[in-house]
Structure formats: structure tokens, C-alpha cells
Amino acid sequence: MSKKTLIINGSPRLHGDTATLITELKKHLTGEVVEISAYRSKIAPCVDCRGCWKTAKCVVKDDMSLIYNDDFDNVVLASPVYYMTLPGPVLSLMSRFQPQHAAMFFLNIPLNLRPKKGGLILTAGGKGNADGAAHHIRVFFRQMGATGFEEHAVKSLHTDDLPAAQDTKALEDVKKLAEWLNEE
Numbered sequence: 001m002s003k004k005t006l007i008i009n010g011s012p013r014l015h016g017d018t019a020t021l022i023t024e025l026k027k028h029l030t031g032e033v034v035e036i037s038a039y040r041s042k043i044a045p046c047v048d049c050r051g052c053w054k055t056a057k058c059v060v061k062d063d064m065s066l067i068y069n070d071d072f073d074n075v076v077l078a079s080p081v082y083y084m085t086l087p088g089p090v091l092s093l094m095s096r097f098q099p100q101h102a103a104m105f106f107l108n109i110p111l112n113l114r115p116k117k118g119g120l121i122l123t124a125g126g127k128g129n130a131d132g133a134a135h136h137i138r139v140f141f142r143q144m145g146a147t148g149f150e151e152h153a154v155k156s157l158h159t160d161d162l163p164a165a166q167d168t169k170a171l172e173d174v175k176k177l178a179e180w181l182n183e184e
């Protein structure tokens with residue numbers, strides 16, 4: 001059966017390193033692909049209104065509903081590293097996982113997320129250390145109910161010297177990631 005893949009694009013650059021790897025991924029993915037740009041989609045940050053403390057649902061109605069619908073087989077987080085972690089708009093999007101936090105910790109409601117495969121594509125200039133992003137990446141995939149991202153991660157971490165478009169290892173790894181995501 002054909003798969004539905006959600007890609008969260010954490011880069012502001014339309015033709016940057018992350019975009020290059022996303023384009024390559026899409027070339028090899030079968031099935032439906034939905035891409036959400038953390039910079040361009042209409043997803044407001046959580047303002048801690050605490051509505052979800054009562055209902056486990058977010059009261060804000062915007063593009064985040066695409067993610068809340070939870071009807072994907074795969075989720076890919078593709079993002080540059082900024083200041084050793086994920087860019088602000090990605091963290092802002094992640095703040096909207098708060099209803100899940102409320103469900104688990106305040107309301108004792110099981111999340112019952114659809115099990116998914118998780119794919120990670122990480123780019124970085126190489127002047128810093130990308131390890132600082134690890135915690136938020138783990139939180140992202142946990143809140144998405146996705147697994148497997150560590151084994152199938154694609155990393156192009158020296159883009160200042162080797163842009164992703166010339167990073168043959170990363171380009172090969174993206175193809176392998178797509179093949180895994182396409183599998184039953």
C-alpha cells in the first residue's frame with residue numbers, strides 16, 4: 001500500500017542545503033508527500049493558554065491541524081542546525097505538542113499515536129557541534145510517535161566546505177532513507 005509521508009522543513013532557504021536533500025528525498029519517495037515549512041506555514045507558537053489542560057486538544061486553529069490529524073505513515077524532520085540546536089521556528093512548531101503533554105501528564109489519556117517511521121535530515125555548517133540538537137530531535141520524534149530516525153539519519157554537517165549538493169554520502173543516504181520509508 002502506498003505510503004503518506006510528512007516532511008517538516010526547518011530551513012528558511014528555498015534552495016539551501018536542507019532543500020537540496022529534501023528534493024532528493026522526494027525524487028525517491030513513492031506515495032503522497034506533504035511538506036510543511038516551519039518558516040512559511042501558518043503555525044503559531046503555543047501561548048500556554050492551558051485550554052488543552054482540560055480537553056487535550058489545542059484551541060488554536062491553523063496549519064498545525066495537519067500534524068494533529070496524525071494520518072501519516074512516515075515523518076521526516078529536515079533541518080539545519082542553528083546555534084547547536086534546531087532553528088527557532090522548528091522549536092516554535094514543537095511547542096504545539098503541548099496538548100500531547102497535557103494528555104499524558106495532566107489528564108492521563110493515552111496518546112494512541114499512529115506508529116510511524118521517522119526520518120532525520122540534518123545540515124550544519126561545521127563550525128559548531130550538532131550534538132546540542134539531539135535532545136529536541138528525540139522529543140520531536142517521540143511526540144510524533146515515530147521511530148527509526150537514529151539508524152536512518154542523513155547528516156551533511158560541513159556545508160560551509162562541502163555543500164549538501166556535493167555531499168555524495170549524504171545524497172546516497174537520502175536515497176537509502178527513501179527506500180526504507182517506502183518499504184512495507
Ligand SMILES: Cc1cc2nc3c(=O)[nH]c(=O)nc-3n(C[C@H](O)[C@H](O)[C@H](O)COP(=O)(O)O)c2cc1C
Nearest residue numbers: 011016017018080082083084124125126127128159
Ligand atoms: C543563525 C545561524 C546559526 C547557525 N548555527 C550553526 C551551528 O551552531 N553549528 C553549525 O555547524 N552550523 C550553524 N549554522 C550553519 C547552518 O547550519 C548551515 O549553513 C546549514 O547548511 C544551512 O542549511 P540550509 O541551507 O538548509 O538553511 C548556522 C547558521 C545560521 C544562519
